Amino acid sequence: xxxxxxxxxxxxxxxxxxxxxxxxxxxxxxxxxxxxxxxxxxxxxxxxxxxxxxxxxxxxxxxxxxxxxxxxxxxxxxxxxxxxxxxxxxxxxxxxxxxxxxxxxxxxxxxxxxxxxxxxxxxxxxxxxxxxxxxxxxxxxxxxxxxxxxxxxxxxxxxxxxxxxxxxxxxxxxxxxxxxxxxxxxx
Amino acid sequence: xxxxxxxxxxxxxxxxxxxxxxxxxxxxxxxxxxxxxxxxxxxxxxxxxxxxxxxxxxxxxxxxxxxxxxxxxxxxxxxxxxxxxxxxxxxxxxxxxxxxxxxxxxxxxxxxxxxxxxxxxxxxxxxxxxxxxxxxxxxxxxxxxxxxxxxxxxxxxxxxxxxxxxxxxxxxxxxxxxxxxxxxxxxxxxxxxxxxxxxxxxxxxxxxxxxxxxxxxxxxxxxxxxxxxxxxxxxxxxxxxxxxxxxxxxxxxxxxxxxxxxxxxxxxxxxxxxxxxxxxxxxxxxxxxxxxxxxxxxxxxxxxxxxxxxxxxxxxxxxxxxxxxxxxxxxxxxxxxxxxxxxxxxxxxxxxxxxxxxxxxxxxxxxxxxxxxxxx
Numbered sequence: 001x002x003x004x005x006x007x008x009x010x011x012x013x014x015x016x017x018x019x020x021x022x023x024x025x026x027x028x029x030x031x032x033x034x035x036x037x038x039x040x041x042x043x044x045x046x047x048x049x050x051x052x053x054x055x056x057x058x059x060x061x062x063x064x065x066x067x068x069x070x071x072x073x074x075x076x077x078x079x080x081x082x083x084x085x086x087x088x089x090x091x092x093x094x095x096x097x098x099x100x101x102x103x104x105x106x107x108x109x110x111x112x113x114x115x116x117x118x119x120x121x122x123x124x125x126x127x128x129x130x131x132x133x134x135x136x137x138x139x140x141x142x143x144x145x146x147x148x149x150x151x152x153x154x155x156x157x158x159x160x161x162x163x164x165x166x167x168x169x170x171x172x173x174x175x176x177x178x179x180x181x182x183x184x185x186x187x
Numbered sequence: 188x189x190x191x192x193x194x195x196x197x198x199x200x201x202x203x204x205x206x207x208x209x210x211x212x213x214x215x216x217x218x219x220x221x222x223x224x225x226x227x228x229x230x231x232x233x234x235x236x237x238x239x240x241x242x243x244x245x246x247x248x249x250x251x252x253x254x255x256x257x258x259x260x261x262x263x264x265x266x267x268x269x270x271x272x273x274x275x276x277x278x279x280x281x282x283x284x285x286x287x288x289x290x291x292x293x294x295x296x297x298x299x300x301x302x303x304x305x306x307x308x309x310x311x312x313x314x315x316x317x318x319x320x321x322x323x324x325x326x327x328x329x330x331x332x333x334x335x336x337x338x339x340x341x342x343x344x345x346x347x348x349x350x351x352x353x354x355x356x357x358x359x360x361x362x363x364x365x366x367x368x369x370x371x372x373x374x375x376x377x378x379x380x381x382x383x384x385x386x387x388x389x390x391x392x393x394x395x396x397x398x399x400x401x402x403x404x405x406x407x408x409x410x411x412x413x414x415x416x417x418x419x420x421x422x423x424x425x426x427x428x429x430x431x432x433x434x435x436x437x438x439x440x441x442x443x444x445x446x447x448x449x450x451x452x453x454x455x456x457x458x459x460x461x462x463x464x465x466x467x468x469x470x471x472x473x474x475x476x477x478x479x480x481x482x483x484x485x486x487x488x489x490x491x492x493x494x495x496x497x498x499x500x501x502x503x504x505x506x507x508x509x510x511x512x513x514x515x516x517x518x519x520x521x522x523x524x525x526x527x528x529x530x531x532x533x534x535x536x537x538x539x540x541x542x543x544x545x546x547x548x549x550x551x552x553x554x555x556x557x558x559x560x561x562x563x
Contacts, residue, residue, distance in 0.1 A: 049244070053245050085202065089201060093198075108220065109216065167236050
């Protein structure tokens, strides 16, 4: 798989030219990082899954218009933050979110420089991945390699293959329900 | 103290893109420290499940959205109509295929093989036992029972052929204790005794997994299409079906070497390391890569394991195991057909395997007799 050898900059150039494999490689590199980041903020599984899915959908559809001002990761991290802000604006705010903003308004330190904030965001996300417990970290690594065989996962999670199969079947059920309701909406 | 309404209003402004630079500074600075030091409260299973779902949702490329000068309302109405008809089409279609799959189901392959003696006499082997053993008393089933009609005299010092049909598999322990598992539509030619031989030479067509009893004084060599594989203390798998583009040898444990026979001018020998897979194409070109051996040995453990495998190659495996012919509906874009990831039991009925592929990919299937049609 030569795409694994491309760096982010090369991948963005290929993506812009409509290369589907470049899109797939970007996806493999970043989906787990973005999901973990979003989940730590919102603590909502389904909403964060949808959010990451939407983010990648937008990346593909708008690939020609997007200007990657800094790096690919910079773009993706800013996108996930914007998506989370959008989510907050759309929902009835949870008490914990309000509390957090109120506390910050009282005691927080505002960083005025846009670039400093962007570097800050990257550092936070890197740290989040570095701090994962070892077993979770292994799942993260496997997801990036795009290889999740039942045996491999079972070994990492120290579970029976049957349990892994059940987990996958649950996931497929969730998907079917989603696709089912989408179908219903389209009618 | 900032009020709830005030926060809400600020977030609305942010979404609408109407924030002042100061407000953006404030919100993004808040975001930078929000839940920063919270540990991830997902179990490993939950994280795996979520990543799996996201992967499946994102695995199909989103459709392009382009708005022309046409009124958007009209466009939405038109696309709604398309969505309804496409939805309806797939709905009716899926009903029809499901019906077909269940109605004309096909049982999985099982333990089936024949053994042919040097005089051409062929014996069917029982399907209640999984294998046969060659020993001093001759050829017998691995549960110790005799094979009707074959005595030790009949097989003394001669070449035998163990062959599986499509939809069959069998295991054999050779005279030297080496174990061989034969996949469907495969054959192994071997001597009933290696005594007095310089080497232990066997010939393979199809696919087999070998667990060789190493003996440096009498090397174990497997001859197959275009290559000789020699054991240096080894477990390995060879896949050399004639309908596969590449002949693949995968080393599981130990050490072995492969010699390509195609390129006689420039004889090449490659020594393999565990997990290394060597492929030889029709011209004799050798390529090597590291693989997950669990995937290579999936068949031996009664599984189909697909690791980013394309549909054509996956369907060839299925055709051999269920003894079916696979045809592709004319106009089906093979290049855009999906890549499969995952595991499904080889003990499943054909309909279950096809339904699994339908769920994880976009294609649909029809079973008619022993023919499977792949449809968009």
